[in-house]
Amino acid sequence: MQTGATLTKVKRSASEPLRDQILQRCRMMLMAGHVVPGQKLPLRPLAEEFDTSLMPVRDALNRLVADGALELSSSRTIRVPDMSDERLIELHEIRRSLEGLAAEYATPHISVSSIDRMQELIGEMAEALKVDDFDTYIARHFSFHFTLYAAAERETLLGLIDRLWLQVGPYFRQGIEQAKTACENPNVAHIKIVAGLKARDSTMVRTSVEYDVFSAVDFLRTGIWPKGQ
Amino acid sequence: MQTGATLTKVKRSASEPLRDQILQRCRMMLMAGHVVPGQKLPLRPLAEEFDTSLMPVRDALNRLVADGALELSSSRTIRVPDMSDERLIELHEIRRSLEGLAAEYATPHISVSSIDRMQELIGEMAEALKVDDFDTYIARHFSFHFTLYAAAERETLLGLIDRLWLQVGPYFRQGIEQAKTACENPNVAHIKIVAGLKARDSTMVRTSVEYDVFSAVDFLRTGIWPKGQ
DNA sequence: TTGTTATAACTGTTATTACAATTTTTAAAT
DNA sequence: ATTTAAAAATTGTAATAACAGTTATAACAA
Incomplete structure (x- = not known):
């Protein structure tokens, strides 16, 4: 996946949804600059690293897109936006x-x-x-x-x-x-x-x-x- | 569903994802005050009205939760937040x-x-x-x-x-x-x-x-x- | 009537699968 | 070698079903 950060499995627990755990991880990656502008973040490889299905990863990344931290490029690939x-x-x-x-x-x-x-x-x-x-x-x-x-x-x-x-x-x-x-x-x-x-x-x-x-x-x-x- | 607004079916088209069409509808409902504070917005009835599955409705509502326009109450029901x-x-x-x-x-x-x-x-x-x-x-x-x-x-x-x-x-x-x-x-x-x-x-x-x-x-x-x- | 417990219904979440569109790769033709 | 076309792989989206909580309902006991 080349996120630059060490990703370990997330665990399913009643207290916190997988989506939120993954979101937290992705936020850290962004804040710490462990992903570079233009880098693609495809759902499947990330899901594999977190050892979950697509859905919680998709939820987390969609949230970050909503926040403007990631972008859905044309032809719908999720990537770190370039800065103008x-x-x-x-x-x-x-x-x-x-x-x-x-x-x-x-x-x-x-x-x-x-x-x-x-x-x-x-x-x-x-x-x-x-x-x-x-x-x-x-x-x-x-x-x-x-x-x-x-x-x-x-x-x-x-x-x-x-x-x-x-x-x-x-x-x-x-x-x-x-x-x-x-x-x-x-x-x-x-x-x-x-x-x-x-x-x-x-x-x-x-x-x-x-x-x-x-x-x-x-x-x-x-x-x-x-x-x- | 009692949203107060007339909801019609959304159509699957290549140009715009169902999620975005539904999001647009929900935004209108909120902006126009067609939903009242405290009102619950369960996924399944909404999905039925839009004649889609849960997923695009869920995506749209999660987006609105992220925007602070809706809230995920304890015991995870989605509702219009009260104003303090x-x-x-x-x-x-x-x-x-x-x-x-x-x-x-x-x-x-x-x-x-x-x-x-x-x-x-x-x-x-x-x-x-x-x-x-x-x-x-x-x-x-x-x-x-x-x-x-x-x-x-x-x-x-x-x-x-x-x-x-x-x-x-x-x-x-x-x-x-x-x-x-x-x-x-x-x-x-x-x-x-x-x-x-x-x-x-x-x-x-x-x-x-x-x-x-x-x-x-x-x-x-x-x-x-x-x-x- | 009131309090308790079991049952059912309903909630958002997650996994799996299929899908349509795009991108990349491969192979053939010029 | 370059161009073109077909095929394969990869992408996010969406549908379905199963899951685990929570809430409401019903039945029973005091």
Whole structure:
């Protein structure tokens, strides 16, 4: 299947449908950049790897298509969509708007322990980057942002932001690998976010998050078009 | 099935999968408020009405669950979700943010003929309201807003806004029927939107759209809790 | 009448199979 | 060697049936 990730069997349990277990796996693959743009994800090989029938795999992938994380190309093959300049910019206009909103709502409510955790995550991100452990970097980076956004306690908003991250996931990894050094720049935003939270300054947090998202555009662009098209 | 809408058979054609045809039907039912909050939508009766098997119906409904327009209650029955005060407010915080964004981007690009059409739609809305033709009112109201948002030419943004409308759809109809007279208020916003477009004043259009969304909250609340809980 | 238990009906999920369309491969002809 | 055409393999979709929960109903007991 060449998903780049180690896939093990999923088990049928009453608590969680196979579809959801498979969905979770596929989400991880996308977020971690373990699938590459343009890559096909045919149902049957995936079903074989998960040791299930087509149906739950089909359900999971259809869900991801609905979320814009995958696409149904003409002649109905499911693949990881390519990124265009326009789409990248649009996604980040929306990200800026929604993540800024979430950041603002989160600021008064977020717990001190969560802020401390975010502080730690900044350190762990730097550590991971030093040893080229991109998987860990991506995981910590995700935790950092979603610890903040979850504190806004807006379920629908969180879901929308999640969808947007799923769409940039496959390109984010390429961005880091290409522009590793440039990652210091976003980290400045991260530090300001934590500082803003400690001061309970909603405007500062929102502005810092918006800047973080803003700077991500150029960062991602270098990953998508390394030669500088 | 008691969907309130007239359902006819869907036909298997090469061009469009049954799932998408059924999805379209269900979307209409939700947007037009032809299903009521709390109502169950079991697969088998729907499949019988559409004269298909479970699968395409299941696909369509799962998609709507993913979109937040339907919910999988505990004990996995699919139903129209109830609206809470918190959810209503959250949805409109997001709506305001995203529809404001779309409005701003649309203003410089929207064609004169589209603006004219929007002007017409305001009239048609008033007409429909006079004769209690709520179906027409809802359809025209939808056209009015999405003519604007489509002009922004942001596919992902449009998709997100569409999702949000799908979630408020079932409650919008109740709102109109309950607070019919109060509908003059939103119309003021509509008129300002068109005026702003003619002047190509992005800020004015954005502000008017944001006010329209803002005023929709109270309006919808009267529909959801008519007694004034 | 009320509470409990067994039975039946109904729910979405999953597996299997068949299908139609597309893509790839193979073979033949130029 | 290149082009064309036929055949095989691969794709997602859809139908059917079996499954495992849950909910409703009915029968029985107190």
